[in-house]
Amino acid sequence: MQHFTLDLQHTEGRSRAGVFHTPHGDLLTPAFMPVGTQATVKGIAPRDLTEMGASMILANTYHLYLRPGAELIARQGGLHRFMHWDQPILTDSGGFQVFSLSEMRKIDDEGVTFKSHLDGSMHRLTPEKSIHIQEHLGADVIMCFDECPPPTDREYNVISMARTHAWAERCKQAHTRTDQALFGIVQGGIFRELREQSARFISELDFPGHGIGGLAVGESKENMYATLEWMDAALPEHKPRYLMGVGEPTDLIHGVMRGMDMFDCVLPTRLARHGAAFTHTGRINMRNKLFAEDENPLDAECDCYTCQTFSRAYIRHLLHVSEMLGLYLMSLHNLRFLLTLMREIRAAILEDRFAAYAAAWLLRYKNIGGA
Amino acid sequence: MQHFTLDLQHTEGRSRAGVFHTPHGDLLTPAFMPVGTQATVKGIAPRDLTEMGASMILANTYHLYLRPGAELIARQGGLHRFMHWDQPILTDSGGFQVFSLSEMRKIDDEGVTFKSHLDGSMHRLTPEKSIHIQEHLGADVIMCFDECPPPTDREYNVISMARTHAWAERCKQAHTRTDQALFGIVQGGIFRELREQSARFISELDFPGHGIGGLAVGESKENMYATLEWMDAALPEHKPRYLMGVGEPTDLIHGVMRGMDMFDCVLPTRLARHGAAFTHTGRINMRNKLFAEDENPLDAECDCYTCQTFSRAYIRHLLHVSEMLGLYLMSLHNLRFLLTLMREIRAAILEDRFAAYAAAWLLRYKNIGGA
Numbered sequence: 001m002q003h004f005t006l007d008l009q010h011t012e013g014r015s016r017a018g019v020f021h022t023p024h025g026d027l028l029t030p031a032f033m034p035v036g037t038q039a040t041v042k043g044i045a046p047r048d049l050t051e052m053g054a055s056m057i058l059a060n061t062y063h064l065y066l067r068p069g070a071e072l073i074a075r076q077g078g079l080h081r082f083m084h085w086d087q088p089i090l091t092d093s094g095g096f097q098v099f100s101l102s103e104m105r106k107i108d109d110e111g112v113t114f115k116s117h118l119d120g121s122m123h124r125l126t127p128e129k130s131i132h133i134q135e136h137l138g139a140d141v142i143m144c145f146d147e148c149p150p151p152t153d154r155e156y157n158v159i160s161m162a163r164t165h166a167w168a169e170r171c172k173q174a175h176t177r178t179d180q181a182l183f184g185i186v187q188g189g190i191f192r193e194l195r196e197q198s199a200r201f202i203s204e205l206d207f208p209g210h211g212i213g214g215l216a217v218g219e220s221k222e223n224m225y226a227t228l229e230w231m232d233a234a235l236p237e238h239k240p241r242y243l244m245g246v247g248e249p250t251d252l253i254h255g256v257m258r259g260m261d262m263f264d265c266v267l268p269t270r271l272a273r274h275g276a277a278f279t280h281t282g283r284i285n286m287r288n289k290l291f292a293e294d295e296n297p298l299d300a301e302c303d304c305y306t307c308q309t310f311s312r313a314y315i316r317h318l319l320h321v322s323e324m325l326g327l328y329l330m331s332l333h334n335l336r337f338l339l340t341l342m343r344e345i346r347a348a349i350l351e352d353r354f355a356a357y358a359a360a361w362l363l364r365y366k367n368i369g370g371a
Numbered sequence: 372m373q374h375f376t377l378d379l380q381h382t383e384g385r386s387r388a389g390v391f392h393t394p395h396g397d398l399l400t401p402a403f404m405p406v407g408t409q410a411t412v413k414g415i416a417p418r419d420l421t422e423m424g425a426s427m428i429l430a431n432t433y434h435l436y437l438r439p440g441a442e443l444i445a446r447q448g449g450l451h452r453f454m455h456w457d458q459p460i461l462t463d464s465g466g467f468q469v470f471s472l473s474e475m476r477k478i479d480d481e482g483v484t485f486k487s488h489l490d491g492s493m494h495r496l497t498p499e500k501s502i503h504i505q506e507h508l509g510a511d512v513i514m515c516f517d518e519c520p521p522p523t524d525r526e527y528n529v530i531s532m533a534r535t536h537a538w539a540e541r542c543k544q545a546h547t548r549t550d551q552a553l554f555g556i557v558q559g560g561i562f563r564e565l566r567e568q569s570a571r572f573i574s575e576l577d578f579p580g581h582g583i584g585g586l587a588v589g590e591s592k593e594n595m596y597a598t599l600e601w602m603d604a605a606l607p608e609h610k611p612r613y614l615m616g617v618g619e620p621t622d623l624i625h626g627v628m629r630g631m632d633m634f635d636c637v638l639p640t641r642l643a644r645h646g647a648a649f650t651h652t653g654r655i656n657m658r659n660k661l662f663a664e665d666e667n668p669l670d671a672e673c674d675c676y677t678c679q680t681f682s683r684a685y686i687r688h689l690l691h692v693s694e695m696l697g698l699y700l701m702s703l704h705n706l707r708f709l710l711t712l713m714r715e716i717r718a719a720i721l722e723d724r725f726a727a728y729a730a731a732w733l734l735r736y737k738n739i740g741g742a
Contacts, residue, residue: 038688038689038692038694039685039688040689040694040696042694042695042696043694043695043696043699044696045676045696045699045700046680047676047680063692067688067691067692068663068684068688068691068692072663072664072684075664076664076666076682076684076685082682082684082685082688083685084680084681084685292439292443293443293446293447295447305416305418309417309418309455310455311447311453313439313443313447313453314410314447314453314454314455317409317410317438317439317453318409318411320438320439321409321434321438321439323409323411323413323414324413324414324695324698324699325411325413325414325415325416327695328414328416328695328699329416
């Protein structure tokens with residue numbers, strides 16, 4: 001059992017159930033990775049993450065580079081020890097956050113110069129610097145520094161993709177730690193020719209896994225799903241495919257249907273902060289007065305602490321009076337909801353009944369309650 | 372074993388170790404009660420409270436009357452079921468909060484008219500109304516509606532005390548539920564004659580327990596401690612004495628030294644929000660850069676989840692970047708710190724070594740680190 005290999009246990013159509021091996025344990029795929037931006041999944045202690053069945057979690061290089069700094073984390077023994085998470089961790093490259101700064105950053109072929117959103121101080125990120133930081137953070141999987149361009153601007157995607165490809169080569173060159181897997185990232189917007197070209201180029205660099213970037217950033221669902229199909233056909237089968245930044249339940253299902261293995265998104269905790277809870281029949285807005293005396297759990301089928309213990313009436317009260325416990329209970333539920341979904345998806349693939357599971361699930365799920 | 376009786380197991384000098392029986396279980400005294408103002412101890416789930424050894428907790432009538440309303444909680448099966456706490460609960464009368472509104476309330480002999488701090492709407496609280504609300508909330512121990520006057524104004528304390536006494540009689544008259552204990556409250560400011568007069572009057576009404584109000588509201592420590600000594604002498608021995616609103620570790624020790632049995636305070640969670648942690652050598656301010664790379668736990672002697680798991684460096688990072696987990700971990704620790712202190716105090720009394728324990732504890736504890 002070699003680190004950073006993906007053992008595919010079973011496939012059903014394009015859908016895959018596998019095991020990805022890392023120095024901090026196995027990731028059962030397909031998998032949803034909770035996001036711990038600043039070395040913490042917002043409001044959720046590691047023991048709660050373990051209880052809910054989280055395995056690999058994500059942390060953000062941009063944020064940790066600014067505070068508390070990668071060197072400090074390295075001196076504290078790395079991210080695993082610092083945040084007390086002994087299962088796998090993945091860090092992004094910092095690129096996505098930096099490019100999101102829009103007016104506060106300037107891109108050239110060497111890298112990006114940007115202003116900190118915190119204090120306006122100037123910083124520079126390059127492929128080499130991103131790898132250097134990620135090696136200090138010490139995650140099991142680290143990502144190439146790429147540019148995430150507007151998905152529908154063809155001309156810009158051509159230029160940007162070339163840059164992302166050159167940066168991928170430099171990232172590979174700069175990467176020295178053998179206890180970390182460096183994943184390449186495919187770009188190319190919504191354009192089939194560019195996407196396939198990018199998949200070919202990145203595949204040839206022989207990374208142990210592939211991120212699919214530049215999706216879920218404003219393009220249509222049709223474009224997203226089509227792109228995933230091109231990726232499934234173009235990327236090597238026996239390496240994990242990580243669909244970056246995707247966490248809508250329906251997108252998780254559609255992603256798995258199109259051969260994706262890994263997903264991450266801030267959605268469960270962000271929705272919690274907005275008062276929205278996942279249920280099997282769709283999102284509900286728990287601030288709604290409708291729930292003020294509702295004695296049911298958030299979701300009658302959920303086995304999380306929140307649903308096993310508290311009524312909607314109590315949770316609605318907590319949110320209504322802005323009590324921190326409300327955020328905690330909602331986050332716990334939303335995370336467990338997605339983790340349960342992925343566990344069920346995986347079990348269904350292993351038993352050749354994922355197509356039926358997905359169809360039934362999607363039929364039931366719709367947005368209700370105004371969330 | 373009758374409800375609402377206090378079995379004194381052992382005394383050492385004025386200090387008492389006992390068991391107070393309630394319909395939701397026994398409270399081992401002396402006891403610190405965490406405050407759950409809005410039907411939640413801020414940020415802390417019931418299972419965490421149970422784990423840390425909390426027994427009786429407090430909730431605030433004023434806040435719950437405004438949101439979500441006492442009738443709603445009654446329809447949801449009462450406070451225990453609503454917030455999922457199956458150990459004892461105590462509610463205050465709402466008086467303290469209403470009198471704290473200062474410009475927004477008007478007192479007369481019948482009751483208090485006040486403006487909601489939320490929306491400016493007008494409300495009226497009387498002894499009868501307070502008891503009515505507290506019966507709807509359904510706590511095990513409820514409190515008489517009293518006035519909490521400025522402690523050093525003798526003239527006003529004379530008038531106010533007479534009102535508190537008349538209201539105590541009306542509260543007793545209004546109280547109908549036999550599964551709740553109604554505690555009387557002694558007032559009288561820092562004036563021995565008034566305090567003793569109040570203790571006599573309230574004792575004669577034969578409540579199952581006594582709150583000592585109007586302390587820790589700005590008077591000196593000397594005045595507070597002297598008042599407690601008068602109370603210890605004046606109140607019946609075999610009923611619990613509840614020192615209201617006190618939670619400074621040193622005050623807990625001094626209170627127990629002077630015959631007090633029960634304490635409550637928002638201090639542990641409020642300090643957490645301000646970044647301050649209790650340690651055996653005093654408070655420390657965890658926002659301080661001093662702790663940025665400190666690998667020690669908050670308190671090396673503490674057995675809470677926070678101290679058993681995380682470094683000061685990590686907690687300092689969480690507070691520095693305003694992550695909710697920081698508040699949670701700090702609250703968990705501060706609460707456990709006081710609960711452990713009370714457990715140790717009780718064990719020491721039972722073994723006739725509390726005087727030595729208290730002296731050693733107080734000698735070590737001082738404020739450091741700027742908190």
